[in-house]
Each structure stands twice: as structure tokens, then as C-alpha cells.
Amino acid sequence: MRNEATQVRGHTLAWYERLATLQDGYYYPWASTVADGDGESAYTGLVQQHLSPEVDVLETGCGHGVDAIAFAPLCRSLRAYDQVDRYIALAKKAAAERNLENVTFLSRTSSADRNGGKVTVPALTGSIDVVISRRGPTNWIEDVPRFCRPGAVLIQLNPLGSLVEDVWNGELPEGLRRSPSDAEPDAGMRSRIESRLSKVGLSLHSCWTYDVPEWLHTPRDLYRLLSFGNTPEEVPSWPQTEAALTEVFQRHAAPAGLELRNRRFLWKAVLPP
Numbered sequence: 001m002r003n004e005a006t007q008v009r010g011h012t013l014a015w016y017e018r019l020a021t022l023q024d025g026y027y028y029p030w031a032s033t034v035a036d037g038d039g040e041s042a043y044t045g046l047v048q049q050h051l052s053p054e055v056d057v058l059e060t061g062c063g064h065g066v067d068a069i070a071f072a073p074l075c076r077s078l079r080a081y082d083q084v085d086r087y088i089a090l091a092k093k094a095a096a097e098r099n100l101e102n103v104t105f106l107s108r109t110s111s112a113d114r115n116g117g118k119v120t121v122p123a124l125t126g127s128i129d130v131v132i133s134r135r136g137p138t139n140w141i142e143d144v145p146r147f148c149r150p151g152a153v154l155i156q157l158n159p160l161g162s163l164v165e166d167v168w169n170g171e172l173p174e175g176l177r178r179s180p181s182d183a184e185p186d187a188g189m190r191s192r193i194e195s196r197l198s199k200v201g202l203s204l205h206s207c208w209t210y211d212v213p214e215w216l217h218t219p220r221d222l223y224r225l226l227s228f229g230n231t232p233e234e235v236p237s238w239p240q241t242e243a244a245l246t247e248v249f250q251r252h253a254a255p256a257g258l259e260l261r262n263r264r265f266l267w268k269a270v271l272p273p
Ligand SMILES: C[S@@+](CC[C@H](N)C(=O)[O-])C[C@H]1O[C@@H](n2cnc3c(N)ncnc32)[C@H](O)[C@@H]1O
Pocket: 016, 026, 027, 060, 061, 062, 063, 064, 066, 081, 082, 083, 084, 087, 108, 109, 110, 111, 133, 134, 135, 136, 137, 139
């Protein structure tokens, strides 16, 4: 078992590839209720406002294609890419089952280290009107001037981390506890995005920070969240931690469940006409 310091967290290709062997697609495997006014719903609404039968859309880091499949009927064409082959295979299958003909799924990475040292998005030069990304990578911004049309709109939702402030984090069993570095400070994310945009001569058109409660339903859901993406060798097992997690619930849960914060950063940028 790995200890707290070495437990594998998200964002690396290896982590995503391993997650793809643990569950079918990218999704959160715990049950919870998120309060109204959250960032995920706001992102969906904002994207929908910018879709029409006249626009060609690119989705970066599309996972197993849930958004691409939902949004494709609302636009002219939608290209979606992800670095994990298994996700793209699932996405292609789902699109075929729905007879969606205007969506293309590509198993590609936009990372510079896998594209000869240059961030490269799998889209033709001057071919895209709207770029969307729900919790996907941010490196694609570097290639925007090449593949976007004048006036293109960029929309992304970035996670900000959730657990570190929670009073019960210190009561979790060793190996499941979160460290302060797991939470993204709001200002850190905003300045990272602004810095990437400014390198290509762009700035934020609008941005919003969302911070709403999310209630986990059961101790098992808390375990699913804390062990997300880790193999049984890397974290303590459910039987080993059930008693401690049940006690955390008994001490801290409200009738709605155990509360954590659901925090997101949503932003939009617009290219000059
Ligand atoms: C947090 S998941 C979100 C997936 C999906 N957008 C969703 O909301 O369910 C981030 C996704 O971005 C993909 N990703 C991260 N960096 C990438 C890169 N440089 N090129 C392609 N895909 C990348 C990961 O493989 C992963 O599927």
C-alpha cells in the first residue's frame, strides 16, 4: 500500500490509462447530490448558448464522449479527442449506436512532448468556431491561433479541488487523507489560464468561480471518492476502512449526507473577428 505522500492522484497519462482499466469511461463512481447553481451545470448551459447548426466545434479531453454525443445534434460538426484509446473506442461505439454522423472521435494527445515539442490539436488550420472542454487539458490554448477561425469562442470548465478544508479530512484513515496540494487555489487556476491565453494574444472575456455544497450519500461513496483511480494495492481497502469512514459519517454527516465543496472555474475567451 502506498502512503499518503505517494498515493497516485489525477492528471497524468498513466493515471488516466489505469483508470480506464478500472472503470468503463471517465466518470465519478460515487453517488452524491450537488446543490443548484454548480459549475458543471453552468458549463453545459454556456456551451449550449454558443452552439448552432452553423458552427464547427472541437472538444478537448472528451473522455468517453458523453458531452460530444449530447452536443453534436446542436452543431454542424463536432471533433472530439482524448489521449486514452479506451475512451475513444467507447465514444465511437456510442456515436455509432445513435447514428450520429457529424461527430468524429480521435485518439490523440495535444501535449507538446508527444507532438515533436509543439502543442498540436488534431484539427485542420482555420477549421473551428467553438472550442469546449469539461475538465480537459489546458495546453490546447497554445495552438488556438492556428486551428480556430476569427471570432471563435473558447469555453472551459476547470476543477478547483474539494476536500482540503473539510474538518473531517484529518479523521480519515492514513492513505485516504488529502494533502493541501490537492486543492487548487482559485487565483492559481485563473492566473494559469490568463497566462496561457496571453501567450497567444488573448485574454479572458468572462470567468466565474463556483463553490457549492455536494453531499455524499453513504460511507461507501466517501470511500469511492477517496480511492478514485487507485488500484487496491495503492490505498487501504473498503473492509479495512469501513469502520473509520462510517464513524466520520456518524460524526459529521447532515441528513442530506456528508458535505464537501464542489468547486469549479469556468471561463470564456473570444478571438478577434
Ligand atoms: C477529467 S477528464 C474529463 C473527461 C470529460 N471531458 C468529462 O467531463 O467526463 C480529462 C480528460 O482529458 C484527457 N486529457 C488530458 N490531457 C490530455 C491531452 N494532452 N490530450 C488529450 N487528452 C487529454 C484525459 O485523458 C481525460 O479523459
